[in-house]
Amino acid sequence: MSPRRHPCDDTPEARETHERILDAAQKLFGEKGLEATSVRDITAAADCNVAAVNYHFGGKENLYLESFRAMLGPLRDQRMAMMDELMARKPAPTLEEYLTGFAEGFLEPLVDESLGRRFMLFVSREISDQKLPTGFFLDEFIRPLIDRAVSSLDRVGVPLNPEQSFYCIFSVIGQLLHAVKGHHMAAEIEATGGPPFELKGFVDHFVRFSAAGIRACASHETTPTANAGGES
Amino acid sequence: MSPRRHPCDDTPEARETHERILDAAQKLFGEKGLEATSVRDITAAADCNVAAVNYHFGGKENLYLESFRAMLGPLRDQRMAMMDELMARKPAPTLEEYLTGFAEGFLEPLVDESLGRRFMLFVSREISDQKLPTGFFLDEFIRPLIDRAVSSLDRVGVPLNPEQSFYCIFSVIGQLLHAVKGHHMAAEIEATGGPPFELKGFVDHFVRFSAAGIRACASHETTPTANAGGES
């Protein structure tokens, strides 16, 4: 009835095909999305039979989820560690150093054809076109990272209440995700005559822009009109 | 050979079906995307025959493009006008007023089931999963708006060079697009126990955050370390 039981490691060869399918699926699902990628596209790229997908993963939808899950854990932990490392520095980092580290850790996976890049494609797509079970992506990835970011931002010397922290992280992530889009569209932008989009230049701007923004939010308490400036 | 010739207005009835198909297509394409929406889904929603899509639009892909095009012009012009109106105010608006108007004009279409909301769904999807001809969306919508935004920001009293203006607009739009996502995911976020995402509260934060960020970028000339503050 249900042939999906995840054996996948009886022989090294079997494990190999299992891995090849997962690899091809991550690549193709990330590039073209769930519907636009056929099972035959994947098995062709993985150089195996069509039935192998159902044998190893029990169906296309489950393969999509497993492709995502296989990347999610390592990437989430990597970013968690990145933030922990930032907070563990001997002299506490300035807000600018914190933001620089955050941005580089966020955008670094984009530069080469790495696991992180594939995952980013997945994430971009999933955010605007949910295909995973409700809450899965949010609970397993987004929320832990936001929580960690909020609490790490808390120790960087800028006094923010929880709501302010959340909104500041929201603004930071919004900018960085948009930079991901800009990076993906860079070729097209330049092809049609737009200004070249450079990640390096953007990070400089991002740090300056966001540091001032965060400080402005911190210094805003009860006074209705906000003024920038006022740090040590 | 090619039955698509856009007659579409010989009889009032014909024009009506034409419109019904376009309406259903905008709704469904925006909600589920190109591949996940079948021609039969559309014709069922439009209450007409399957062949009508090919008769009136010459195929599914062309219908997708036409659905987008029909929204693009009005929405772009509306936002252009919004920015023009902002700039034409008798006393020149402050940066905060400018940002408030910009954010409200950007997010306003989200509140109800309007043309703007449909278009936003389309845009979100298209940004992370391009289905339209290369450059079309960029040239017809994104670039004109960015250009207008850059030049309008130029007259609000904050001295920015072109590169700084571009990056600031980039940061602003990144935050607002992410707010769109947050708004779309609001139900899901709250269902899983997250903090409620309120557009109103976000706009307040956004204005404070971005005004400080923009001023920081403006005051940054040759000094490597940027300090916020310093407006009139």
Place this chain on the structure above:
DNA sequence: GACAATGTAAAACAAATGTTTAATATTGTC
């Protein structure tokens, strides 16, 4: 009323989809 033109409808089309079946190969164990 006849004619032509245009819109609509039902049916059929070939191609592609995800999945399953059944047969074959491969491996480890006795």
Place this chain on the structure above:
DNA sequence: GACAATATTAAACATTTGTTTTACATTGTC
């Protein structure tokens, strides 16, 4: 070598896909 378990393959499965064909209805014109 025989047996059983696992993995791979080729073929077939039933649907669904976008599109086309053919016939029918409607309308305006003479």
